[in-house]
Every structure is written in structure tokens, then in C-alpha cells.
Amino acid sequence: MTTLQPSAAIGRSPAGPPVRRTRRSWKGWGFIGPFALVFAVVFLAPLAYSVHLSLFRTQLIGGTRFVGLENYQLALQDSQFWDGVFRVGLFLLIQVPIMLGVALLVALAIDSGRLYGKDFFRITVFLPYAVPAVVATLMWGFMYGTRYGLVGDIDSALGVSLPDPLSADLVLASIGNIVTWEFVGYNMLIFYAALRVVPHSLYEAAQIDGAGQWRVITAIKLPAIRGALVIATIFSVIGSFQLFNEPAILQKLAPNAITTDFTPNYYTYSLSFAGQQQNYSATVAIVMGVITMIVAYVVQLRGMRKGA
Amino acid sequence: MATTTPVRQSTPPKSAAPRLRAPRRHIPGRPRRSVLLTVLTGVVLVYSLLPLVWLLFSATKSQEGLARSFGLWLDSDFDLWANIADTFAYQDGVFVRWLLNTLLYVVVGAGGATFLAVLGGYALAKFDFPGKKAVFAVVIGAVAVPATALAVPTFLLFSKVGLTDTPWAVIIPSLISPFGLYLMWVFASEAIPTELMEAARIDGAGELRTFFQVALPLLAPGTVTVLLFTTVATWNNYFLPLIMLKDPDWYPLTLGLDAWNKQAQTSDGDVVTNLVLTGSLLTVIPLIAAFLLLQKYWQSGLSAGSVKE
Numbered sequence: 016m017t018t019l020q021p022s023a024a025i026g027r028s029p030a031g032p033p034v035r036r037t038r039r040s041w042k043g044w045g046f047i048g049p050f051a052l053v054f055a056v057v058f059l060a061p062l063a064y065s066v067h068l069s070l071f072r073t074q075l076i077g078g079t080r081f082v083g084l085e086n087y088q089l090a091l092q093d094s095q096f097w098d099g100v101f102r103v104g105l106f107l108l109i110q111v112p113i114m115l116g117v118a119l120l121v122a123l124a125i126d127s128g129r130l131y132g133k134d135f136f137r138i139t140v141f142l143p144y145a146v147p148a149v150v151a152t153l154m155w156g157f158m159y160g161t162r163y164g165l166v167g168d169i170d171s172a173l174g175v176s177l178p179d180p181l182s183a184d185l186v187l188a189s190i191g192n193i194v195t196w197e198f199v200g201y202n203m204l205i206f207y208a209a210l211r212v213v214p215h216s217l218y219e220a221a222q223i224d225g226a227g228q229w230r231v232i233t234a235i236k237l238p239a240i241r242g243a244l245v246i247a248t249i250f251s252v253i254g255s256f257q258l259f260n261e262p263a264i265l266q267k268l269a270p271n272a273i274t275t276d277f278t279p280n281y282y283t284y285s286l287s288f289a290g291q292q293q294n295y296s297a298t299v300a301i302v303m304g305v306i307t308m309i310v311a312y313v314v315q316l317r318g319m320r321k322g323a
Numbered sequence: 324m325a326t327t328t329p330v331r332q333s334t335p336p337k338s339a340a341p342r343l344r345a346p347r348r349h350i351p352g353r354p355r356r357s358v359l360l361t362v363l364t365g366v367v368l369v370y371s372l373l374p375l376v377w378l379l380f381s382a383t384k385s386q387e388g389l390a391r392s393f394g395l396w397l398d399s400d401f402d403l404w405a406n407i408a409d410t411f412a413y414q415d416g417v418f419v420r421w422l423l424n425t426l427l428y429v430v431v432g433a434g435g436a437t438f439l440a441v442l443g444g445y446a447l448a449k450f451d452f453p454g455k456k457a458v459f460a461v462v463i464g465a466v467a468v469p470a471t472a473l474a475v476p477t478f479l480l481f482s483k484v485g486l487t488d489t490p491w492a493v494i495i496p497s498l499i500s501p502f503g504l505y506l507m508w509v510f511a512s513e514a515i516p517t518e519l520m521e522a523a524r525i526d527g528a529g530e531l532r533t534f535f536q537v538a539l540p541l542l543a544p545g546t547v548t549v550l551l552f553t554t555v556a557t558w559n560n561y562f563l564p565l566i567m568l569k570d571p572d573w574y575p576l577t578l579g580l581d582a583w584n585k586q587a588q589t590s591d592g593d594v595v596t597n598l599v600l601t602g603s604l605l606t607v608i609p610l611i612a613a614f615l616l617l618q619k620y621w622q623s624g625l626s627a628g629s630v631k632e
Contacts, residue, residue, distance in 0.1 A: 042530055043450030050443035050504060051458060057496045059461070061476035062468060068476060117367060124364045129357040136364060138618065140371045145610040147559035149577040150603040153584055154374045157381070157596070158394065165377060165394040172393070200371060208622075260561050264581060267588050287475045288566070300472035308468070 068297035086298035110191035122206035141200035148260040181269035209243035245318035406601040421579040432497030433553035444507025492567035503549040510545030547620035
């Protein structure tokens with residue numbers, strides 16, 4: 016939603032509804048003022064402070080001194096950081112398409128009107144969104160257990176030995192499953208809400224032209240909800256790059272598979288709260304923020320151009 | 324995107340009549356229901372429900388029962404009520420404290436966030452004021468910054484003014500919901516006819532009165548939607564309180580459950596998996612109930628938001 020708004024706003028002003036506004040005055044500030052004030056405190060001030068921190072270094076001997084861009088040089092060569100970046104990059108490339116693909120299929124199925132009990136589907140698939148990440152991770156974490164968990168139950172019931180989902184090889188996929196479970200329904204709802212406002216005259220025209228269901232989907236429905244698809248992708252990109260809750264909570268159940276630099280965010284957190292390296296931590300966070308913005312921007316550019 | 328609105332408006336009202344029975348369908352009559360499609364989509368439904376069903380069964384089991392029974396069925400002992408009683412009583416009833424903390428964070432944090440978003444969205448939709456574009460650009464730009472990147476500097480700033488380890492450290496950052504602001508902006512520009520505001524002004528109502536008596540009632544569905552989503556965000560928040568709070572007395576439920584789970588890993592820690600799971604169930608139920616009860620509101624609010632996407 017966020018990065019898309021400027022273009023939406025530009026598109027609105029000429030063609031948008033004829034909103035007759037009162038003359039330009041300061042009155043509006045009375046209403047936006049409280050938001051702007053708190054926003055400055057919890058967004059702008061920390062952001063500025065973060066940049067400030069990243070330019071300094073605190074040492075046991077010599078105290079805090081200005082080091083210019085040295086922290087950034089360090090971060091760019093930090094293999095712990097880049098391992099984390101590649102890990103979330105891999106996560107992004109595999110988990111996001113699966114999650115959004117499933118969400119889209121379910122949204123199309125519900126919108127097609129061909130399901131029995133579609134309201135039940137819509138609500139139930141959405142429910143996991145209301146479950147806190149902590150609870151979702153704990154549930155799946157226990158279910159993953161090969162001794163007492165559901166995986167263990169299946170092993171003993173069928174006499175098989177499933178691979179341990181919490182082993183170092185599989186833990187990223189297991190986290191991907193938790194995140195998918197949490198957000199399939201949310202993304203499905205975004206797509207479904209967008210599908211519902213596709214004008215029906217388009218379907219009628221397609222029907223007259225003899226287009227089948229599949230053709231209606233690819234030629235009308237998908238292009239019509241392209242905005243929602245791009246928004247969901249951008250949100251998922253940002254979410255993947257910020258991955259923290261699930262690995263941090265799962266860490267207690269899989270201490271050998273999840274290191275404290277597992278994702279860039281986890282690394283930032285560990286640097287600052289276990290390592291007391293606030294300056295370097297701020298630097299890593301800024302670098303990660305810049306990477307996130309670049310990727311989100313590329314997604315937006317590509318998504319908006321496609322078939323436009 | 325921009326094309327949907329005009330086309331939708333130009334649909335001749337006559338055509339609405341034959342479609343009354345199935346208002347959304349283009350094919351005469353309803354499309355044929357498909358068993359195959361229902362079963363295929365049902366796979367996702369089962370996937371979504373599976374962990375919740377597992378949680379429901381697990382909450383009925385004692386610590387020993389959890390180890391010896393099959394996850395998706397009952398154990399020989401049914402301990403749900405004992406588990407609930409134990410969850411509330413464990414460690415001098417700290418779970419109740421966490422529940423009250425969570426409610427405090429939700430009422431003040433999510434409630435405040437919704438109020439600020441409604442006011443701000445109304446301003447963006449219905450007023451032209453100096454610096455409007457700048458406000459817009461700054462909010463959008465800053466939102467693209469990962470929120471977790473802000474957490475450490477926010478923590479350091481808050482600790483300088485002595486706010487960490489107090490409820491304010493959790494509440495103040497929760498007050499900003501850019502998504503809520505966006506949704507209210509879209510919703511307000513649709514829902515409030517400017518003529519109505521003009522009429523109120525001509526009748527001599529001040530800006531505040533126009534807002535509270537004319538605009539606010541019209542914004543109700545959007546407000547409920549934003550309130551629900553900010554409530555979920557606050558109720559489920561983990562990272563922010565994790566950073567800001569050291570004192571377990573100020574923990575929200577999420578952090579408390581995490582602490583109970585972690586103590587199993589310490590050498591002489593009390594293993595209370597059954598209480599972690601029962602507590603999890605108790606944490607989830609209020610939000611699921613809220614979503615089910617208020618679905619009419621948030622679904623209409625969300626689809627209004629998507630018109631402009």
C-alpha cells in the first residue's frame with residue numbers, strides 16, 4: 016500500500032471524484048496535527064537518531080568518536096550480515112510466490128461462486144491472521160517435534176521416520192510454512208476484496224465473446240487486480256526482509272539450527288541487546304532498510320509496467 | 324484501478340433488477356457449484372484449521388498427556404478446566420496481569436491509533452492545507468523503512484527520557500498506523516459528501532462539531548475496520564515489548580507466553596507446556612471472536628479500501 020500511494024494519488028487528482036474542497040487553509044492541520052506530531056516522535060526522530068548513531072563508534076577506551084562511514088564499510092564486508100541477507104532472500108524467492116499463489120487461487124475460487132459454503136471458506140482461511148506470531152510459532156514448533164509433536168505421532172503411527180523439521184537443513188522451510196500459514200488468509204482477503212469490485216459489465220462482455228472461465232481469469236480478473244497483487248508482493252517483500260519473530264521464538268525449540276544472526280533483523284537485535292554494539296547495529300539496520308526499499312521499489316516498477 | 328469507479332457508476336441501474344437474486348453474477352442464474360473445486364480449496368481450509376484444532380485438543384491435556392497421546396485427539400484424562408485454572412493461578416496469577424496489560428495496550432494504543440488515523444484521514448480527504456503533499460510524502464517515505472530498524476534507536480531515545488520499562492514505551496509507538504491512515508483517507512473521501520459538510524457549516528457548526536456530528540457517524544464502518552486491524556497489531560505485538568520491557572509485570576500476553584516457554588530450556592526451569600498451550604488458546608479466542616462477530620463491518624470497510632487501489 017505504502018509505496019503505491021504516490022501513483023494512486025497522482026491518478027486521482029485529475030480523474031478522481033469531484034471533491035470540492037474548501038479554500039486552502041490551515042484548518043486541516045487541526046485534524047492531521049496529532050498524527051503528524053506522534054509520527055515525528057516515533058518515526059522521524061528515531062530515524063534521524065539512527066543515522067546519527069551509525070556515524071559514531073563507542074569503544075571501551077577512548078569513548079565515542081566520529082568515524083564517518085567506517086561502520087558502513089564494515090557492514091558491507093560483514094559475512095554474518097550477508098549470510099542473513101541471502102537467507103531471507105532465498106526465503107523471499109520461495110515462500111512469497113507459494114503464499115501469494117495459494118492466496119490468489121483461494122480468492123479466485125471463492126470469487127467464482129462455484130464453492131459450496133464460500134463464506135465459511137473466506138472466514139476460516141482468514142482466521143490465522145488473528146493468531147499472534149508467538150502463538151503460531153509455538154503451535155507449529157510443538158507440532159514439528161519428532162518426539163512429542165505431531166510429526167512424532169505420525170512417525171510412530173505409520174512406523175516411518177520423517178526428517179526433523181527443526182534440523183538445520185529444514186528449519187528455514189519450517190519457518191516458511193509458519194509464515195505462509197499466518198498470512199495466506201490475509202492476502203487472500205486483499206485479493207478477494209479487489210476481485211469483488213471488478214465491474215460485471217466486463218464479465219458480460221467476455222461472455223458474449225464466448226470467453227471461458229480460464230480466459231476470464233487471465234484476461235480480466237488478473238489485470239483488474241494487478242494493483243492488489245503488487246501491494247501484496249511489496250508487503251511480503253518487506254515482511255520477509257524483516258523476518259524476526261518466528262526465528263526468535265523458534266530458537267528456543269531449535270537452538271542448534273537457528274543462530275542469533277539467522278536473519279538481518281535478528282542480527283541487529285543481537286548486536287544491540289546482547290553485544291551492546293548500538294552504533295554498528297544501527298548501521299546494519301539502515302543498510303537493510305535501504306536494501307528493502309530498493310527491492311520494494313523494483314517490484315513496484317515492474318509490477319506497474321507489466322501490461323500497463 | 325482508476326477505471327473501476329467510473330465504469331461501476333456508469334452501469335445502468337436497470338440491469339440491477341434481474342440480478343437481484345444473485346447480485347454479483349454475470350451468468351444468468353448461479354454458476355454451477357463444483358464439488359471438485361470445493362474439495363481442492365478444502366485442502367487450504369484444513370491447513371488453516373489444523374494447528375487451531377491441534378491447539379484445542381492440546382489445551383485439554385496434562386503435561387504427561389501431551390507426551391503420550393495423539394496430537395489430534397483427546398487424551399484419557401480431560402484436563403481443560405484444570406489447565407485453565409492452573410494458567411490463571413500459576414506464578415501468583417501473573418497471567419491475569421498480562422491479560423490486563425494487553426487490554427491496556429489495546430485500549431489506549433489501538434484505540435488511540437484509530438482515533439489519530441480517523442482524524443488524519445479526514446483531514447487528507449476533505450481539507451486542502453499547506454504542507455499536505457509534504458505530510459503525504461514523508462509518511463509514505465518513512466513507512467518503507469522497516470519498522471524493526473526503528474526499534475533500536477527508539478529504545479535508546481526512550482531510555483534517555485526514562486520511558487523504557489513503562490507501559491508508555493509500548494503504547495506510544497503503537498499510536499501510529501500508516502495503513503489505518505491510508506484506509507481512512509480512502510474511506511473518508513468516499514463516505515462523506517462535501518455538500519453535507521458545507522450544509523453543516525452554513526448552519527453554523529464549527530469544524531469540531533461538523534467532524535463529530537456529521538463525519539464521524541458516516542465513517543463508522545471504516546473506523547471499525549481500522550480498529551480491528553490496529554487491535555490485532557497491538558494484541559499480537561511481540562518485537563516492540565520484547566525490546567522495551569524488562570519487568571515481567573508489564574509484559575503483554577505474547578511476551579509472557581514466550582517467557583513460560585523459555586523457562587523449559589533453563590536448567591532447573593519448570594516445564595509448563597500445558598500452560599503455555601492453554602494460555603495460547605486463551606490469548607487467541609478473544610480476537611477470533613471479535614473478527615467473527617464484527618465481520619460485516621470490517622469486510623465492507625476493506626472492500627471500500629480496495630476500490631481505490
